[in-house]
Amino acid sequence: MEVPDIGVLAGQLMRAVQEELFETLAEQGHPDVHPRHETVLAFLDPEGVRATDLAARSGQHKQIIGTILDELVRLGYVTREPDPADRRAKLIVPTERGIDEIAKARAILTAAEERHERSLGAERYAGFKEMLQQVTRDQQAWRQAGPSTA
């Protein structure tokens, strides 16, 4: 069996984590959140965040954020409140249901990582995650350095 490259491995890992996250969320009372919703939910704040900030932080287009927010509003996870500081903007505020989802999602991901800690050993896993962060940063940095120097 060939050893897959880090791109393929990363993709498989992402997909597997997503499957655990959303299947477990479904069991815990949130059957209607999808991976695309999580890119918004992950960046919410009880105080409220502006849609543009969500777009910037998640790296997705404003329009996508808009349709995702439409769904999340319809599903009762967030509300759009007027921003007192800027009448153009709207603050995206999680509802109680939204806060519950966020908490449960965090718990599920923490539990998954704790499994890996037990499997690899806490020390090795800590090193792994640190290296994963650095490799990701370095790989993202190619955008600036690579195309010209290639």
Next chain:
Amino acid sequence: MEVPDIGVLAGQLMRAVQEELFETLAEQGHPDVHPRHETVLAFLDPEGVRATDLAARSGQHKQIIGTILDELVRLGYVTREPDPADRRAKLIVPTERGIDEIAKARAILTAAEERHERSLGAERYAGFKEMLQQVTRDQQAWRQAGPSTA
């Protein structure tokens, strides 16, 4: 700054690897291959492979493989040859252009990993990749063990 979970990290890493791969491929004479094509190209064999095998190995549906193959034929990367052993089947054979693409894709991915090796040190990077494989396997294994025992 919060530490992202491994799912987000894996997703970012995958995306960054893909960007480097396809932008560099474009510079090297393959501007029209897309990520979806790679899921087929990665599993090709100069001797020819059957479409069903490609579907099984890549984990995607036959129909998707079919449309990807349509495009790859149109772009001149593969041809559909009759399978002498089974008149229903067709062997997907890479053209010279296809073989060139595969070789260049491998070289780009190898170069990226060598960058990370230099950055982390060969020994640490080897350990990282091994752990990445194990974590991915463990995470995928949740499907069997997790939902019931959760």
Next chain:
DNA sequence: CCAAATTAGTCACGATCATTGACTATCAAT
């Protein structure tokens, strides 16, 4: 050897998702 069940591949349809451009309303700066 022939009928039934499988398998390889394709066709047609619909659902989801991402990207682009234009548009209104508001803010900020001169």
Next chain:
DNA sequence: ATTGATAGTCAATGATCGTGACTAATTTGG
């Protein structure tokens, strides 16, 4: 007050994925 930038939405398009039905060929069982 005018100009330019920003927040959010609308509309249209293309790319991608998934499902079911279909044809042709193979395999299996009598």
